[in-house]
Amino acid sequence: DLRQSWDEIKQRVHSLSEREKQLGLGEKGITTYFSDNCTFDDAELLNRFMKSKNMEAYITRVFKTVKGSVTHYEIRSASVELNDGSEKTHEFEGAQITFTKGDYSPLLASVNRYLSLAKEHCANDTERQMLECYIQSFQNGSLDDHIEGSKHWVHDQGPAIET
Numbered sequence: 001d002l003r004q005s006w007d008e009i010k011q012r013v014h015s016l017s018e019r020e021k022q023l024g025l026g027e028k029g030i031t032t033y034f035s036d037n038c039t040f041d042d043a044e045l046l047n048r049f050m051k052s053k054n055m056e057a058y059i060t061r062v063f064k065t066v067k068g069s070v071t072h073y074e075i076r077s078a079s080v081e082l083n084d085g086s087e088k089t090h091e092f093e094g095a096q097i098t099f100t101k102g103d104y105s106p107l108l109a110s111v112n113r114y115l116s117l118a119k120e121h122c123a124n125d126t127e128r129q130m131l132e133c134y135i136q137s138f139q140n141g142s143l144d145d146h147i148e149g150s151k152h153w154v155h156d157q158g159p160a161i162e163t
Contacts, residue, residue, distance in 0.1 A: 035063045046073060049092045058143050061103055072096040076103035079141030080112060101141050108138040126156045 023029045026039040034043065042064060050057050063074045073095060082102035089098045112135050122128040133149030136142065 033057075033061055037066075038062060038064050042073070045093055045095060046075070046097070049090070049097055052092070056143055059137070059141065059146060070096060072098070075099050077101050077141035078103045078108060078138070080105050080109045080139045081141065112138050124156070126152050130156065 019027065019029060023031060025031055025034055025043055028040075030036075042062075046057065046062060057075070059078045061076045061078075063076065065072045065074075071094070072089075075097065077099060079101045082105060083100050087098055087100055089096050091097075115131050115135050115138075119128055119131050122131065130149045130152035133145050133152060137145035137149060
């Protein structure tokens, strides 16, 4: 029921703690891209790792766990597709880093279902190609497909409805 849901979140909705009043990382604010225990040092380490792999961290979230003296980062990629069991843990600067797929899988499956329906109502081929790229990106977590979709979006000049 709505009242029960409100009772569960109202404290945080009205919170005015210094950290919750702004977007940021660690003590500087809140973010949904990194777990609460991540710091700027964690973000810099992960940035170096991603650069070493010629990767970008877009459409991902990071969750940090510490067990004993071992820090592990799980980089979750947003996609409908789930892990197939072949994920590999990388050692980097004393940390363990694992990529996983399937973050927001049920939500993205629903988004893809509606984007597929929207393709039937595109005003032009540019809009259709954009939606196809976004559907593919949401399906497999591909940043390249997302970038391709954005390229089509930029070229969709003066649409009656912003897609």
